[in-house]
Amino acid sequence: MATPVLPNSDTDSHTDSDAPVRILGLGGSTRAGSITERLLTAVLGLADEAGAQTTLLSVRDLDLPMFNDDIPFGEQPDVVHTLLAEVRAADAFVLASPTYHGTISGAFKNVLDFLNVDNRVPRTYFDGRPIGLAAFGGPSALNVINALGHSVRGLRGMQVPTVLTAGRNAIDGETATFADDATRARAEKMVGELILLARLLRDSQVRTGV
Numbered sequence: 067m068a069t070p071v072l073p074n075s076d077t078d079s080h081t082d083s084d085a086p087v088r089i090l091g092l093g094g095s096t097r098a099g100s101i102t103e104r105l106l107t108a109v110l111g112l113a114d115e116a117g118a119q120t121t122l123l124s125v126r127d128l129d130l131p132m133f134n135d136d137i138p139f140g141e142q143p144d145v146v147h148t149l150l151a152e153v154r155a156a157d158a159f160v161l162a163s164p165t166y167h168g169t170i171s172g173a174f175k176n177v178l179d180f181l182n183v184d185n186r187v188p189r190t191y192f193d194g195r196p197i198g199l200a201a202f203g204g205p206s207a208l209n210v211i212n213a214l215g216h217s218v219r220g221l222r223g224m225q226v227p228t229v230l231t232a233g234r235n236a237i238d239g240e241t242a243t244f245a246d247d248a249t250r251a252r253a254e255k256m257v258g259e260l261i262l263l264a265r266l267l268r269d270s271q272v273r274t275g276v
């Protein structure tokens with residue numbers, strides 16, 4: 067798993083069709099022992115095994131302030147610039163939120179709100195890139211998937227068909243790996259869809275120069 071790029075790093079390797087697919091995982095919770103973050107780690111581990119280059123930005127590590135639309139882009143803290151540079155550099159995304167009161171957590175939604183900050187450059191929001199959705203929690207985790215789907219559409223992303231919900235027995239909290247074969251198989255399917263779609267889209271952009 068790669069460490070986050072710095073704000074001014076070159077983010078143009080998405081135009082190189084031979085480069086590994088870059089997948090950015092956004093998620094987790096503000097909790098140090100976040101199981102959602104472990105779920106995300108497990109998904110990105112599968113993507114690593116499939117040859118992708120992955121980066122995880124956790125909600126806890128980002129530690130973003132509350133989004134305030136009055137603060138101009140240039141006055142946002144460095145972490146916001148890092149977040150936006152990572153989003154711009156990625157070919158695909160995995161979003162993972164815990165279930166809070168039957169829906170997405172406020173802290174995770176706050177991360178998504180920051181994607182609005184710099185809308186003057188290309189590849190802002192999730193602009194036409196594929197996204198896999200994951201949620202940790204009980205039966206209402208499906209509400210989280212649906213809420214994430216609404217945000218993904220609002221942020222111009224392309225959700226892949228397979229989604230992932232996981233309860234307590236699906237994740238080994240110690241090793242951040244799948245403890246349940248069915249959940250692992252679903253995660254593999256989602257990762258396969260992400261990589262395939264990211265490659266197809268990236269190759270078509272290379273050909274057309276979009």
Ligand SMILES: Cc1cc2nc3c(=O)[nH]c(=O)nc-3n(C[C@H](O)[C@H](O)[C@H](O)COP(=O)(O)O)c2cc1C
Pocket residue numbers: 094095096097099100101102103164165166167168169202203204205206207
């Ligand atoms: C404010 C709050 C609301 C919660 N609401 C739900 C819920 O509606 N459904 C559910 O299955 N779990 C709910 N939980 C339990 C969380 O899913 C559980 O604590 C989980 O471990 C949180 O994710 P994390 O480990 O990544 O922090 C809630 C937890 C908190 C703190």
